[in-house]
Amino acid sequence: MLELKEITKRYGDQVVLDHVSFALENGIYGLLGPNGAGKSTLMNIITGILPSDEGAVYWNGKDIQELKTDYFEQIGYAPQQQGCYDTFSGCRFLSYMATLKGITKQAMEQEIERVLDFVNLQDKKDHLIRTYSGGMKQRILIAQAILGNPKLIVLDEPTAGLDPKERVRIREQIKTLGKEAIILVSTHVVSDIEPIADHILWIKKGTLLNQEETSDTNLEQNFLRIFEEECVK
Numbered sequence: 099m100l101e102l103k104e105i106t107k108r109y110g111d112q113v114v115l116d117h118v119s120f121a122l123e124n125g126i127y128g129l130l131g132p133n134g135a136g137k138s139t140l141m142n143i144i145t146g147i148l149p150s151d152e153g154a155v156y157w158n159g160k161d162i163q164e165l166k167t168d169y170f171e172q173i174g175y176a177p178q179q180q181g182c183y184d185t186f187s188g189c190r191f192l193s194y195m196a197t198l199k200g201i202t203k204q205a206m207e208q209e210i211e212r213v214l215d216f217v218n219l220q221d222k223k224d225h226l227i228r229t230y231s232g233g234m235k236q237r238i239l240i241a242q243a244i245l246g247n248p249k250l251i252v253l254d255e256p257t258a259g260l261d262p263k264e265r266v267r268i269r270e271q272i273k274t275l276g277k278e279a280i281i282l283v284s285t286h287v288v289s290d291i292e293p294i295a296d297h298i299l300w301i302k303k304g305t306l307l308n309q310e311e312t313s314d315t316n317l318e319q320n321f322l323r324i325f326e327e328e329c330v331k
């Protein structure tokens with residue numbers, strides 16, 4: 099179980115996360131909020147990349163700052179797309195990430211085959227990532243996130259910048275990650291997460307909204323109402 103207690107993060111005078119608390123068990127969770135709400139910051143804190151100013155993150159009851167590698171080995175993280183690793187082939191990128199994750203040489207080949215099959219990139223594995231489409235780049239990022247079957251999978255805007263067909267494909271792939279892990283997916287697009295999420299966490303200006311504020315059964319309406327002042331149409 100993953101538990102956040104009173105996470106607060108500031109950049110200078112700006113409070114980016116304001117006493118965020120929640121607990122997650124296995125299942126698919128959508129982290130839904132407009133740009134600038136604090137989704138990536140929260141994900142960086144959950145994955146231990148960024149320290150919080152206040153509060154702590156607990157994995158099965160233990161502070162992740164104390165667990166360190168024992169925790170990092172159990173998580174998979176696909177950060178918001180950046181142009182890194184463009185000069186690697188898909189396969190080389192996955193080998194590199196598998197090594198960082200401590201996957202043994204013996205297990206590596208089979209594991210890379212498995213994740214390439216999962217994201218349907220077998221035929222492109224020897225091509226440079228630079229030549230991939232936006233959707234293929236997202237898929238290779240998801241592939242590295244699921245190397246080693248992590249118990250916690252964090253995907254930051256995995257459908258950003260994709261065409262409608264790719265969005266649906268990624269969404270369906272995330273769905274098949276199943277119930278064996280905690281899967282946290284951020285997005286600002288309701289339809290990318292609504293059909294597959296077991297739970298939705300709404301975030302607005304660094305604060306998680308409570309159930310009463312998000313009780314509308316129509317999530318799209320909910321989103322527009324809650325984020326009205328921020329939605330640029």
Ligand SMILES: Nc1ncnc2c1ncn2[C@@H]1O[C@H](COP(=O)(O)OP(=O)(O)O)[C@@H](O)[C@H]1O
Nearest residue numbers: 109112114131132133134135136137138139140
């Ligand atoms: N390294 C940083 N330095 C200063 N401000 C930052 C930094 N990272 C994020 N912010 C600010 O924190 C807020 C939340 O950003 P972010 O977590 O990226 O939101 P989201 O992922 O929901 O779009 C934004 O106002 C952003 O400008």
Ligand SMILES: [Mg+2]
Nearest residue numbers: 137138139178
């Ligand atoms: Mg973000």
